[in-house]
Amino acid sequence: MSQKTGPLRDSHGTAKYRHEIIAVVLRVDPSDGLSVLVTRRTRAPFRGRWGLPSGALETEELLDDSLRRHLADRTGLRHLNHLEQLETRGAPDRDPADRTIATAYLGLVAGLPELDPGAVWLPVADVTGEAMAFDHAELVSVAAERLRAKLSYTNIGFALVDEEFTISQLRDTYATVLGYRVNATNLRRILERRRQLEPTGTTAPSGTGGGRPAALFRFSTRALQVTDPSAVLRP
Amino acid sequence: MSQKTGPLRDSHGTAKYRHEIIAVVLRVDPSDGLSVLVTRRTRAPFRGRWGLPSGALETEELLDDSLRRHLADRTGLRHLNHLEQLETRGAPDRDPADRTIATAYLGLVAGLPELDPGAVWLPVADVTGEAMAFDHAELVSVAAERLRAKLSYTNIGFALVDEEFTISQLRDTYATVLGYRVNATNLRRILERRRQLEPTGTTAPSGTGGGRPAALFRFSTRALQVTDPSAVLRP
Numbered sequence: 001m002s003q004k005t006g007p008l009r010d011s012h013g014t015a016k017y018r019h020e021i022i023a024v025v026l027r028v029d030p031s032d033g034l035s036v037l038v039t040r041r042t043r044a045p046f047r048g049r050w051g052l053p054s055g056a057l058e059t060e061e062l063l064d065d066s067l068r069r070h071l072a073d074r075t076g077l078r079h080l081n082h083l084e085q086l087e088t089r090g091a092p093d094r095d096p097a098d099r100t101i102a103t104a105y106l107g108l109v110a111g112l113p114e115l116d117p118g119a120v121w122l123p124v125a126d127v128t129g130e131a132m133a134f135d136h137a138e139l140v141s142v143a144a145e146r147l148r149a150k151l152s153y154t155n156i157g158f159a160l161v162d163e164e165f166t167i168s169q170l171r172d173t174y175a176t177v178l179g180y181r182v183n184a185t186n187l188r189r190i191l192e193r194r195r196q197l198e199p200t201g202t203t204a205p206s207g208t209g210g211g212r213p214a215a216l217f218r219f220s221t222r223a224l225q226v227t228d229p230s231a232v233l234r235p
Numbered sequence: 236m237s238q239k240t241g242p243l244r245d246s247h248g249t250a251k252y253r254h255e256i257i258a259v260v261l262r263v264d265p266s267d268g269l270s271v272l273v274t275r276r277t278r279a280p281f282r283g284r285w286g287l288p289s290g291a292l293e294t295e296e297l298l299d300d301s302l303r304r305h306l307a308d309r310t311g312l313r314h315l316n317h318l319e320q321l322e323t324r325g326a327p328d329r330d331p332a333d334r335t336i337a338t339a340y341l342g343l344v345a346g347l348p349e350l351d352p353g354a355v356w357l358p359v360a361d362v363t364g365e366a367m368a369f370d371h372a373e374l375v376s377v378a379a380e381r382l383r384a385k386l387s388y389t390n391i392g393f394a395l396v397d398e399e400f401t402i403s404q405l406r407d408t409y410a411t412v413l414g415y416r417v418n419a420t421n422l423r424r425i426l427e428r429r430r431q432l433e434p435t436g437t438t439a440p441s442g443t444g445g446g447r448p449a450a451l452f453r454f455s456t457r458a459l460q461v462t463d464p465s466a467v468l469r470p
Contacts, residue, residue: 008243008251010333015294016243016251019325019336059250059334063325088323088338090254090298098245099294101254101336103323149461153388226384 046133281368
């Protein structure tokens with residue numbers, strides 16, 4: 001490990017910091033459950049551990065442009081269904097090499113997008129402080145918690161499914177993120193009452209079971225909205 | 236205006252940035268409505284405009300410790316009922332003097348805490364881009380929006396009222412933040428159903444009207460909780 005870099009100060013005496021952008025990209029896998037995009041670290045510190053895609057902010061770059069650049073460079077992923085800022089962390093000891101302020105983003109994708117070799121989806125259930133570099137395990141936990149909370153008061157589910165889906169596909173996605181069984185009829189009723197969900201008028205190709213073909217649905221809006229904000233309090 | 240400082244790089248070539256912490260502290264005033272804590276700027280840039288309490292991160296300081304230090308130094312305010320990170324902004328042109336990454340926090344207080352001379356509560360309705368320094372008007376707007384949304388899906392109201400209050404005091408607080416009329420009976424029913432509210436068993440001193448003394452209530456928990464997360468989706 002290289003020696004820790006001391007604080008850098010400009011001619012006015014103002015302290016300056018390395019600023020890093022970190023991507024916590026989540027998807028729901030039918031067998032592995034909620035999964036996060038990671039790469040194996042090939043350099044110290046934390047060589048050999050899993051790390052979230054990250055990199056330094058460049059001087060003329062916007063924060064979210066930097067996020068998209070590092071994500072594409074390190075994993076090949078170029079499209080996200082949803083992106084939001086998660087939190088900024090600045091504990092003096094979070095990076096052993098240099099004091100680094102890090103802004104983490106939550107990204108969501110559906111399906112199985114093509115990735116560069118080396119980028120893998122790690123089940124969130126396997127994310128531990130020992131498996132991950134830096135404070136990345138904590139960030140994954142914060143991201144999963146944010147997603148769980150937002151499933152109940154926003155339409156964020158749109159970012160985890162294809163544009164068209166059956167109710168049982170949607171139910172499975174919700175249940176995977178929330179960690180408990182979700183009733184498909186209730187889910188449909190709640191999302192329709194909030195005007196989040198609408199039928200496409202078409203059906204999915206029959207499964208191998210040969211049952212009745214399932215109706216396809218879509219989200220009314222594919223951009224984040226707080227559902228019915230304060231509706232309960234309106235007169 | 237001093238000349239813009241160029242990017243500072245360490246011996247590894249890593250760019251380094253000034254990191255600033257900004258406080259958006261809100262309270263509800265019975266006459267002025269939702270108000271934000273500001274001071275008049277006495278130095279360039281934006282001399283003479285209103286500015287949010289802010290300051291540079293010191294090298295061994297945690298982000299929220301820095302927030303509390305600058306808030307106390309600039310306004311005298313030392314206690315917040317609630318504090319949460321709002322967002323981090325890093326547009327290269329947001330500070331004309333130097334590229335500055337800023338992490339903004341939302342703070343909430345109740346009543347009328349004692350302040351240093353020079354610190355004032357500005358009605359959020361009077362906050363405009365012309366009245367405020369930097370991107371502070373946008374930050375106030377983001378903070379008010381966050382507060383409005385959280386009133387509907389969390390117990391955040393606890394941070395805007397005294398420990399004990401009447402239902403009409405609580406109703407007025409909600410109505411001020413939300414910007415529309417709120418029915419006191421509905422509000423009580425909803426908060427009791429969510430187990431956010433409980434009676435203290437005592438009553439408020441009678442007002443000058445001499446009517447029946449009003450029952451006093453308190454929030455069950457005075458720490459932020461997402462109310463009934465995903466309860467609607469449980470089987």
